[in-house]
Amino acid sequence: MRISVERERFADTIGWVLRSVSSRATLPALGGVLFDANGPQLRLAGTDLELAGEATIDAKIDEKGSVVLPGRVLGEIARSLPEGAVRIESSGGQAKLTCGAAEFTLRALALEDFPNLAAPGGAPSGTLDASVFAVAVGQVTRAASHDEARPVLTGTLVDATGDKITLVSTDSYRLAVREIPWAGPSTAIKRVIPARALSEAARASDGDGKIEITLGESQASFAVAGRRLTTRLIEGEFPNWNQLIPAELPNQLRLERESFAEAVRRVGILAQSGAPVRIDLGADGAKLGAGSQDLGEATEQVDGKFEGEPLTVAFNPAYLLDGINAVEGTEVTLSTRDGLKPAVLRAPEDASGFLYLVMPVRI
């Protein structure tokens, strides 16, 4: 293989591909980045056996070929190169990388041990604005579980129909749902995707462009701006989340979002070792309180518009804050039925298609 590429593009792309390269691999080839110069462009790829990142960039290809080069070293080299074209030449188990007066010789890793990247076949399931996708992923994945005992909850349900795509995560203490209108597949597709893979997919673009989503049988892939992230799916039945959302939420409190978040953060300081933050909902807004006999008490009043019967509910402050931060816009509505049923946070008028449900803590 003999190629030359533009330095900055090369360094950026290597940096992104390396996000998919494992640091805990068992096989040396998995610590490598694949250079595939057999097509019209240079394809770079890395994988940790759960997900794979590949990117194509323009290159002058003087001699076709492929080689796997050690990832971390390559990343450091790419970042440190001087201005100019980067030339890479591989033969006989090693590669020479030159840029300006700098020259590196690297030992190649076993190409035959580098796994195939089985991107799902078929047409894409649909396309979204990359920026909309990135926001939705940020809103939803925060509610995914980190407990490996229930693997399916560590993922995000992606439910694609002809007119909308719905992302759902829950760790059974809270639930985040985001619906986005799109032109999707004629037959509905449901897949559970590792939350980490979705976050990586969201980082694939700088916000510009369209992201192409393909939900295959065993893999899902996300392609944007010459980059493609492919991930394995989580197997198993995702819980029927619709039934968790109470049909009636008669008590509605509308608050300024940032003031609410700051108050929860402050009062939460005294809600230690799993203690909840209490909220008294009434005509003049919310009165937050937390504390214990050992530690002391904190309270704070947040003004807002309330409709319904006054009541007291209590939440895990971290879960509550996650929800308030996930809502878009300047205002947030907290809807409840009573102190035991799940409460819902969303933007007023429900324009964004986002909903965050949080289980109250019994007090």
Next chain:
Amino acid sequence: MSARTGNDPAMWSRLVGQETAVRILRDAVASGAPGHAYLFVGPQGVGRELAAMALAASLNCPDGGCGECDVCARVLRRSHPDVYTIAPEGAQILVDQVRAVRENAYLSPYEGRVKVFLFEDAHRLNPAASNALLKVLEEPPGDVVFILVTESPEDLLPTVVSRCRRVDFFPLGPAEIERVLVTQHDADPALASWAARTGGDLSTALRFVKDPGAPDRRRAHLDIPGRLVRNGPSESVRIAAELAGEAAAAVSALTKRQKDELARHLEAFGDARATGAARKRVEDRHKREARRVETEVYDSALRDVASFYRDVLLAGAGVPDDALVNTEMAERLRRAAAVADPAWLVGALERIEDTRRALARNVQAVLALEAIFMELGTPRARAGAR
């Protein structure tokens, strides 16, 4: 070598002398519902791992295990991303290893159709690891096959065993071992014939063929009972020290290979702070491998000594020479049998077995070896091997 037809995928034809196991497994594959868990029971070196790889290949190769395509080749090299090997780290399979398996088991395959998890020496699953595995076996994902390979199924959790389909593998005869050595490992026919007769099992015979020092070491081990008779229990300290020396030599050969591997690892993953944890994992694994190599030296010595006493017992019972493991020393075995007490021999074999188990559990090796040889060499007891 092996004729291939559409019905005879090459992966299976590599297995020698295990017709029953091959038939069970091929029928299972052909049925389209291969089952989620297997227990491969049999002595080491008879093709249990190869059968596991044949099963993995036939479930993932587009041609049902052709033995030649990229999928089969990577399965055999153990670098296929959907085929995982779990081996004891040190003397045990640890719960963290099973947790990683579980995480993987619930993900869709990386590129193939079926994920295969091969547990080598499954009887070394520690209790926590066994229980974690049991949870997965109770609710196995649809596209997973677990293969537990063991020589002592009685040391596995019964609830684990009861969830597995058992497939038995039988010791190979010398003629079969010789055939495998010549056809699959390109061994010199004369050397293969000798190694097959004295090795007793395929992996030992293979070691004899590949490692020029192995036959001498085995002869030294087989001389241990005689030394105990000639020199008495005080000899036990010297023998234990010699074995410790043998183990140290094996470990230092390993250390050289490990240094190379670490250098390759650092090349691939770098030596930055972020990868320090990965580097530590490699180094930890190296330490565990070293312990394993050390344990294996002691274990092979005890197996050899046991084979001597077992042969004495058999010779005393009047079996023909070619039924003995150590045929080449048949005359010495018969002389020993003439004066041996069968009850003592049975007891000695049990004690050796106890010591092997204790060593697998990480006891002080040299002390345990001194103790067993002391016991085998005490005057009252050594009537067995005069």
